[in-house]
Amino acid sequence: MARVNLSKQHPAAYQGVLALNQEAEAAFARSGLDEKLAELVKIRVSQLNGCAFCLRMHTRDALNKGETTDRLAVVAAWWESQYFSEQERAALALAEDVTELPVPDRHERDNDVLTDEQISAVSWLAIVMNAWNRIAIRSGYPVGP
Template identity: 40%
Template sequence: MNTPRVRYRDVAPHTFTALLGLEKVLAESLLEPSLRELVKVRASQLNGCAYCVDMHSADALKAGETVRRLLSLPTWQETPFFSARERAALLWTETLTLLAERHAPDAVYAEVAEQFNERELAELTFAIATINAWNRIGVGLAMQPE
């Protein structure tokens, strides 16, 4: 098991506070809390961030998510457990998280835009960008669940 490489909260509190500020704004978005947590867990799974998967799985359960759906998240496309809106959010999460592979094509955007108004789509995109930033901090600095 790795130990954290840098205690970023202590050595760069100004940047930590800035990213945390974005999280606080996103918590007040139009997106449902359970949807935001599904996005965070799925991106964290794709990025291999054990710290974030652990934290956001617990947060998802607190937000009313079920264990069954959390366990099915890696296979969301093959299960009937997710709504069209959730599927669109997960598709957009995977597309933007795997941006180098997927390149956010117009067809995917159009599919996602059918489920979200412009503000929601912008907030969803910011939520995905933010969790990807946290994942890069968590993986890059070898953070581990406690």
């Protein structure tokens, strides 16, 4: 099946996702979570979805916001490292739950580390990142050196 640039074929739908993205980003910012964590969530969701375009973009964004290469190198196996705080671990587990929709209790995240507002903010960010990954993958956005 041919790849079609979805944003060009249906620009109004693309603009709707863009508006949803802006709302999710604003909710995340209001939640009190670190902006670097937003990039880690986007990176982890993009890893799970296999979206090279979004991985490159959000890795660069994370580095520009002061994220370290060590933490970026292990985010794919965050649960095995000691690089992430309890709050970050809870947010990454939640992002995985939203992306993979696994059987309950795959990751321990119900430990009161995140507030209801933060749970909602991380969930919306992961939901919109899943949408962006699917747009980029289905559109065949080029990813070259």
